[in-house]
Amino acid sequence: MNELFLKELKDDFNISFNNTAYLEEAFTHSSYVNEHRNQNIKDNERIEFLGDAVLELIISRYLFEHYPTLPEGHLTKLRARIVCEASLSLFAKDCGFDHYIRLGKGEERMDGRKRPALLCDLFESFIGALYLDQGITKVLEFLNQTMFPKIQSGAFSHVMDHKTNLQEYLQKKGEITIDYQLVEEIGPAHQKAFVVEVSAEGQILGQGQGRTKKAAEQVAAENALLNLQGQ
Amino acid sequence: MNELFLKELKDDFNISFNNTAYLEEAFTHSSYVNEHRNQNIKDNERIEFLGDAVLELIISRYLFEHYPTLPEGHLTKLRARIVCEASLSLFAKDCGFDHYIRLGKGEERMDGRKRPALLCDLFESFIGALYLDQGITKVLEFLNQTMFPKIQSGAFSHVMDHKTNLQEYLQKKGEITIDYQLVEEIGPAHQKAFVVEVSAEGQILGQGQGRTKKAAEQVAAENALLNLQGQ
Numbered sequence: 001m002n003e004l005f006l007k008e009l010k011d012d013f014n015i016s017f018n019n020t021a022y023l024e025e026a027f028t029h030s031s032y033v034n035e036h037r038n039q040n041i042k043d044n045e046r047i048e049f050l051g052d053a054v055l056e057l058i059i060s061r062y063l064f065e066h067y068p069t070l071p072e073g074h075l076t077k078l079r080a081r082i083v084c085e086a087s088l089s090l091f092a093k094d095c096g097f098d099h100y101i102r103l104g105k106g107e108e109r110m111d112g113r114k115r116p117a118l119l120c121d122l123f124e125s126f127i128g129a130l131y132l133d134q135g136i137t138k139v140l141e142f143l144n145q146t147m148f149p150k151i152q153s154g155a156f157s158h159v160m161d162h163k164t165n166l167q168e169y170l171q172k173k174g175e176i177t178i179d180y181q182l183v184e185e186i187g188p189a190h191q192k193a194f195v196v197e198v199s200a201e202g203q204i205l206g207q208g209q210g211r212t213k214k215a216a217e218q219v220a221a222e223n224a225l226l227n228l229q230g231q
Numbered sequence: 232m233n234e235l236f237l238k239e240l241k242d243d244f245n246i247s248f249n250n251t252a253y254l255e256e257a258f259t260h261s262s263y264v265n266e267h268r269n270q271n272i273k274d275n276e277r278i279e280f281l282g283d284a285v286l287e288l289i290i291s292r293y294l295f296e297h298y299p300t301l302p303e304g305h306l307t308k309l310r311a312r313i314v315c316e317a318s319l320s321l322f323a324k325d326c327g328f329d330h331y332i333r334l335g336k337g338e339e340r341m342d343g344r345k346r347p348a349l350l351c352d353l354f355e356s357f358i359g360a361l362y363l364d365q366g367i368t369k370v371l372e373f374l375n376q377t378m379f380p381k382i383q384s385g386a387f388s389h390v391m392d393h394k395t396n397l398q399e400y401l402q403k404k405g406e407i408t409i410d411y412q413l414v415e416e417i418g419p420a421h422q423k424a425f426v427v428e429v430s431a432e433g434q435i436l437g438q439g440q441g442r443t444k445k446a447a448e449q450v451a452a453e454n455a456l457l458n459l460q461g462q
Contacts, residue, residue, distance in 0.1 A: 037403070045303035046295065053284075053291035060284035064277065072276035136367075173268065 001027075005100045012095075013142055017133050022047070026129035027097075029118065031104030044125035051128025052083075054136065058143055059083055062151065069169050069225050081156040082147070089119035091146055097122050154218075162221035166198070166205075169225060176200050180217045183207070196220045232258075236331045243326075244373055246361065253278070253360035258328075260349065262335030275356035282359025283314075285367065289374055290314055293382065300400045300456055312387040313378070320350035322377055328353050385449070393452035397429070397436075400456060407431050411448045414438070427451045 001020045005027075009015040017023050030043040059082055063075050070078070081087065092098060101122055103112050112118050131139050150156070163178075170176045177200065184195035186209070196216040197207045206227050208219025232251045236258075240246040248254050261274040290313055294306050301309075312318065323329060332353055334343050343349050362370050381387070394409075401407045408431065415426035417440070427447040428438045437458050439450025 040403075046301075046306065049303045049306050050291050050295045053288040057284040057288045060281055064281045070277075072280045075277065075280050 002100055008096060013145060015130065015134075015138070015142065017129070019133055022129035022133045023126075026051075026125035027100050027122070028102045029104065029107060029112070031107035031112065032102040033104075035104045044121065047128035047132070048121045048125035049128070051124035051126065051131065054131045054139055055083055055088075055124060055127050055143075058136070058140055059147070062143075062148065066151075067165065068229060070165055071168060074165075078156060082151060085116050085120040087156070088123040089116035091150075092119040092123040092126075095123075095126075095146060097126060162218045162225065166221040166225050169228065170200055180220065182213060182216075198224050233331055239327060244376060246365075246369070246373065248360070248364050250364055253364045254357075257282075257356035257360035258331050258353070259333045260335065260338060260343070262338035262343065263333040266335040275352065278359035278363070279352045279356035280359070282355035282357065282362065285362045285370055286314055286319075286355060286358050286374075289367070289371055290378070293374075293379065297382075298396065299460055301396055302399065305396075309387060313382060316347050316351040318387070319354040320347035322381075323350040323354040323357075326354075326357075326377060328357060393449045393456065397452040397455050400459065401431055411451065413444060413447075429455050 001017075001024055006017070006020070009017075025042045025047050026044050028041060028043050030045060033041050033043040056079075059079055060075075063070070063078055067075065067078075098113050098119055101113065101118070107113075107118075127139055127142075130142060154161075163180075167178060170178060179199050181197050181199070182194060183197045186193040186195065193209055193211060194213045194216040195207060195209050196213065196219075198205050198217070198220040206220050206222075206224030208216045208221070208223055210216035210219050232248075232255055237248075237251070240248075256273045256278050257275050259272060259274050261276060264272050264274040287310070290310055291306075294301070294309055294313075298306065298309075329344050329350055332344065332349070338349075358370055358373075361373060385392070398409060401409060410430050412428050412430070413425060414428045417424040417426065424440055424442060425444045425447040426438060426440050427444060427450075429436050429448070429451040437451050437453075437455030439447045439452070439454055441447035441450050
């Protein structure tokens with residue numbers, strides 16, 4: 001395996017493979033195998049099959065825990081946005097994986113190295129390799145460094161948000177009007193923060209602070225949900 | 232939670248829940264929640280979302296390990312046959328789960344308790360509950376008792392089998408003729424067993440025993456693959 005890549009994995013992600021054969025398998029595209037038929041090399045398709053399922057479980061559990069009141073339909077939608085070609089191919093590039101996959105010459109000429117489908121598979125096969133080599137906890141650690149921060153930042157949540165979430169929670173018990181009020185602006189103009197309070201039926205449910213009013217509303221809704229569930 | 236059910240889980244599967252709230256959630260259909268709106272009861276949809284992913288990973292890993300040369304496309308097909316409504320609903324019934332799910336009155340009248348989609352979801356939500364309560368190793372143990380024996384028996388393998396598998400493995404290196412020979416019949420007529428030897432290019436690759444010639448061929452092919460991979 002490429003020494004530079006092994007060093008990058010160690011430096012960037014604190015990952016050292018015990019068995020680099022898994023890593024080699026993960027970084028071998030079928031087009032490469034087709035051009036080296038006599039060498040008994042494995043392509044990354046089987047390991048990607050496994051990695052896909054590992055990723056699905058970890059993301060499912062993450063969402064289940066971080067959105068404790070989100071209905072199943074929304075969890076499924078959100079997961080589909082996170083575990084999809086468009087998203088995983090970007091993560092593969094962010095991790096620099098595109099430099100190290102072994103491609104056949106034809107695939108290389110066709111710019112396969114930049115192809116989202118190929119990069120998505122590569123990300124999943126890397127997950128599969130890491131899982132086989134060091135188990136699910138190590139994969140969790142890797143995702144905690146790469147994917148989770150993006151999920152937390154709301155990069156996938158345009159469809160679903162805490163405000164919707166709060167609304168659905170409250171409306172289970174019938175129609176209810178939810179009100180967001182700006183209660184404070186903190187800090188100088190260039191570094192302002194907003195404080196928003198959310199209430200329903202005259203009762204204050206939670207407060208949130210954010211760099212924009214919209215962000216503060218989201219945090220307030222999230223806190224309201226946490227408060228309500230604590231009851 | 233129903234005491235009889237708890238006893239059955241203990242007696243049949245050696246499962247005792249630490250937190251029976253998970254189990255209750257898993258065994259509560261949304262139709263029941265709809266009829267008890269004021270009681271703040273959770274339905275099993277979120278926990279099923281999680282259980283589905285747990286099951287997918289365990290079955291993927293099982294297939295990955297037990298069919299070490301099966302191409303990804305076949306693994307995916309086989310997994311889809313195992314993790315599907317038709318199959319999981321039967322497992323739910325085999326485990327007697329259908330007796331214990333809480334349904335709304337309407338759903339009960341419509342024979343919801345027998346509906347495959349409902350039973351499939353129930354099996355997955357049970358997996359989700361067991362996973363949350365005791366982790367993936369306990370789920371593995373449960374599946375080892377319920378699902379794996381059926382997979383091993385070939386109940387899902389009509390599309391894919393060890394003979395095909397062996398053929399694909401050997402033909403990677405070019406066309407090759409594989410030969411199955413009956414070498415022995417063991418036991419009395421009503422309890423006969425067959426021994427088959429598989430060879431290619433004059434070289435014996437493996438031997439298998441089974442209650443039918445076909446079954447013996449499958450075992451021989453499986454052993455041949457194991458021998459070849461040990462090389």
